[in-house]
Amino acid sequence: MHPALQGLVTIAIGVGGCMGYFYLSNFLLDRFLLPARALTAAEAATRRRLGTIFLLGVPGLLLAALYLAFFLPRGIFNVTGLFWMAVTALLIYGLWRLRDYVFANGELTAGRNISHANMIRPWLFLLPAIIALGLYLTYPVFETLRLSLTERVPGGGSRWVGLANYIQMADEPKFWEAMRNNMVWLVVVPAMSTLFGLLVAQLTDRIAWGSIAKMLIFMPMAISFVGASVIWKLVYDARPVDLDQIGIMNAIWVAVGGDPQQWLTLPFWNNFFLMAVLIWIQTGFAMVILSAALRGIPEETIEAAIVDGAGPFQVFFKIMVPQIMPTIVVVWTTITLVVLKVFDIVFAMTNGQWGTQVLANYMYDKLFRANDWGVGSASAMVIMLLVTPILVWNVRNARKEMR
Amino acid sequence: MAGLKLTDIAKSYGEVEVLKNINLDVSAGELIVFVGPSGCGKSTLLRMIAGLEKITGGTLEIDGLVVNDVPPAQRGIAMVFQSYALYPHMTVRDNMAFALKLAKKSKSEIEAAVKKAADILQLAPYLDRLPKALSGGQRQRVAIGRCIVRDPKVFLFDEPLSNLDAALRVATRLEIAQLKESMPDRTMIYVTHDQVEAMTLASRIVVLANKGISQVGTPLELYEKPQNEFVATFIGSPAMNLFTGEIAGTGQQTSIKLDGGGFLASAYPTNHDDMGMKVKVGIRPEDFMPTEDPGTGFSGTVDVQENLGEVTLLFFVPVTPGAEPVIAKLPGIHLGMKGKKVNLTAKPEKVHVFSNGLSLLYR
Numbered sequence A: 001m002h003p004a005l006q007g008l009v010t011i012a013i014g015v016g017g018c019m020g021y022f023y024l025s026n027f028l029l030d031r032f033l034l035p036a037r038a039l040t041a042a043e044a045a046t047r048r049r050l051g052t053i054f055l056l057g058v059p060g061l062l063l064a065a066l067y068l069a070f071f072l073p074r075g076i077f078n079v080t081g082l083f084w085m086a087v088t089a090l091l092i093y094g095l096w097r098l099r100d101y102v103f104a105n106g107e108l109t110a111g112r113n114i115s116h117a118n119m120i121r122p123w124l125f126l127l128p129a130i131i132a133l134g135l136y137l138t139y140p141v142f143e144t145l146r147l148s149l150t151e152r153v154p155g156g157g158s159r160w161v162g163l164a165n166y167i168q169m170a171d172e173p174k175f176w177e178a179m180r181n182n183m184v185w186l187v188v189v190p191a192m193s194t195l196f197g198l199l200v201a202q203l204t205d206r207i208a209w210g211s212i213a214k215m216l217i218f219m220p221m222a223i224s225f226v227g228a229s230v231i232w233k234l235v236y237d238a239r240p241v242d243l244d245q246i247g248i249m250n251a252i253w254v255a256v257g258g259d260p261q262q263w264l265t266l267p268f269w270n271n272f273f274l275m276a277v278l279i280w281i282q283t284g285f286a287m288v289i290l291s292a293a294l295r296g297i298p299e300e301t302i303e304a305a306i307v308d309g310a311g312p313f314q315v316f317f318k319i320m321v322p323q324i325m326p327t328i329v330v331v332w333t334t335i336t337l338v339v340l341k342v343f344d345i346v347f348a349m350t351n352g353q354w355g356t357q358v359l360a361n362y363m364y365d366k367l368f369r370a371n372d373w374g375v376g377s378a379s380a381m382v383i384m385l386l387v388t389p390i391l392v393w394n395v396r397n398a399r400k401e402m403r
Numbered sequence B: 001m002a003g004l005k006l007t008d009i010a011k012s013y014g015e016v017e018v019l020k021n022i023n024l025d026v027s028a029g030e031l032i033v034f035v036g037p038s039g040c041g042k043s044t045l046l047r048m049i050a051g052l053e054k055i056t057g058g059t060l061e062i063d064g065l066v067v068n069d070v071p072p073a074q075r076g077i078a079m080v081f082q083s084y085a086l087y088p089h090m091t092v093r094d095n096m097a098f099a100l101k102l103a104k105k106s107k108s109e110i111e112a113a114v115k116k117a118a119d120i121l122q123l124a125p126y127l128d129r130l131p132k133a134l135s136g137g138q139r140q141r142v143a144i145g146r147c148i149v150r151d152p153k154v155f156l157f158d159e160p161l162s163n164l165d166a167a168l169r170v171a172t173r174l175e176i177a178q179l180k181e182s183m184p185d186r187t188m189i190y191v192t193h194d195q196v197e198a199m200t201l202a203s204r205i206v207v208l209a210n211k212g213i214s215q216v217g218t219p220l221e222l223y224e225k226p227q228n229e230f231v232a233t234f235i236g237s238p239a240m241n242l243f244t245g246e247i248a249g250t251g252q253q254t255s256i257k258l259d260g261g262g263f264l265a266s267a268y269p270t271n272h273d274d275m276g277m278k279v280k281v282g283i284r285p286e287d288f289m290p291t292e293d294p295g296t297g298f299s300g301t302v303d304v305q306e307n308l309g310e311v312t313l314l315f316f317v318p319v320t321p322g323a324e325p326v327i328a329k330l331p332g333i334h335l336g337m338k339g340k341k342v343n344l345t346a347k348p349e350k351v352h353v354f355s356n357g358l359s360l361l362y363r
């Protein structure tokens, strides 16, 4: 099949599936489980009996089959078996409570049925998303935590080692180099991106070719990190002295009388050359958001400030910036999250050599090159621990904004 | 003190001419109100005085100094904006102190000025609140307070009450009147849509229309002796009735033969060259009075009656062919007028006469 056709079919299946799920959930809820009419006591009792079979019997049979096929042959009285038993028990308890919530005893009014159906409806709609997120997000977190506490046994299987992976990691200078670099990234990139974004947003606001300038500055957002790295590798490219320099950095450097430099190998400073790539990309993002925020400032407050005697800088720093402070914070933290996860740029440009290692690349090194899942997972946990507080804060801020 | 002199002020946005030939002399301590239809350039003129809009022609003098190119902060003016324009991230106190801080006034001086303004405007309890925690009326007072602390020579108001509800508008209007009284030597320029605001506050009203000034005068001058048809119909509500006719008798009093039939006497003097001149006759709805004599006014059947309590509005078309509809306003309550025949006339001194849109009084 032609790829475009495949794409269309995928869209059709996806959208159709969503609509079908929506329709089916409503059908199940409004026709079947909680019809929008009054029920007599006798009717309710019959429904309760049928409902018990439906809600407990069907999953019960499935679970029994699963147990027979998977768990019994491996024994159920070990850690995994007990864990799954607990999960099963919880599931059955939940279904039992659900049955009581849906199928009550005695006479039922239409209003009760409708309100109960409306309580269940959002959860029913959310169910696929919750399952998918649980499977691809929540479960991996716990699995990574578990892996970070175990070690691979030669010949297959794993062994519990406690915090040994973390201790080993803490002894590695490469890890601390990655931590240090990440911290520098964390300070420099969000600050610079936000600052440049704000400057560009303000400076391009009133000029005729402002929107073209904005478009150009936004363009890097559309380039993948790896693509951007390739471009910037050319910027930093170095040729022997007797050849023409094709990298613009060296071209300028040689023109002002320097010797060609391998920029990406200069210790410490090479970090900043890498950061420049991310700043280049993120400035566009900051600019777009901040420019919208600047537009939202009431013109009259600026005029009032002018009448009050404020000069252009005072208007900008005392009137405009404070009014968009919440947006600046959101932009800043969003870029911070990107920075904490930065991997592609370092991977593609230096692969962490010459003192440019960062946490995500360190993790990749351990996990996929050294095949050491323990230390790899441990570094993944460190990244997560660093990201979480900022994420929580960011979400809180965003919520406050919405109110 | 701070007079204001506008000479041949003009404003255009590129090709578009918005205002031209604005000449106005404001003496210190006056409260001038700009009124006019929407889009006639009231805000533009005010913003030119404030320095927020470039003056494209003519000169503007404040206190005898040409200030065309003086930045707003140095013109000695302060402005209250329609949307209040409070700084949302500053407390009421900081909002009021901002200009003084920029002017590098001492801490104690700032505090004293803010306290004084807060006392005048009863804002003392709210000094540490953010604007979003204030009601519309309180915000408006903060905006006024922000002007007061700077002790400007000229206050500029751009429709300051239009975002308030009716009751609050009346209260705030009174406060502004009191404020003016407490600062007799300060000049105020006030833009509004609201006729009542204009009539009650103004020492003089400037009616703007057609890119220029239509008439300048005290509220009662404008009401009693409108210079032209525009001012005549713009001031007063419901608007003045206009009828076409021609002059049939001249002298100290003028007799006009209405196209709709009948004769009217006006106290506007004319000379006999005016005989036969096509004119328009204006009568305010409230100047009508019932009469027994059917030859001297407008008779017709009431189509619609509106009872407002204090007054009753009557809408009718006179019986004579080709006559224009009439709105009359009778004091008090008159029930059951609908469908009845009425006969109305007006005193000669209440009958205005215009020719080519201009009043015959001002020839």
Ligand SMILES: Nc1ncnc2c1ncn2[C@@H]1O[C@H](COP(=O)(O)OP(=O)(O)OP(=O)(O)O)[C@@H](O)[C@H]1O
Pocket: B013, B016, B018, B036, B037, B038, B039, B040, B041, B042, B043, B044, B045, B193
């Ligand atoms: N930037 C501009 N470019 C072109 N024309 C403009 C501009 N700003 C205002 N105008 C025009 O100038 C005229 C006067 O505007 P202004 O805001 O002074 O009216 P206004 O009398 O205050 O009206 P309102 O009572 O509705 O506030 C309007 O016709 C408007 O279209």
Ligand SMILES: [Mg+2]
Pocket: B042, B043, B044
């Ligand atoms: Mg206006």
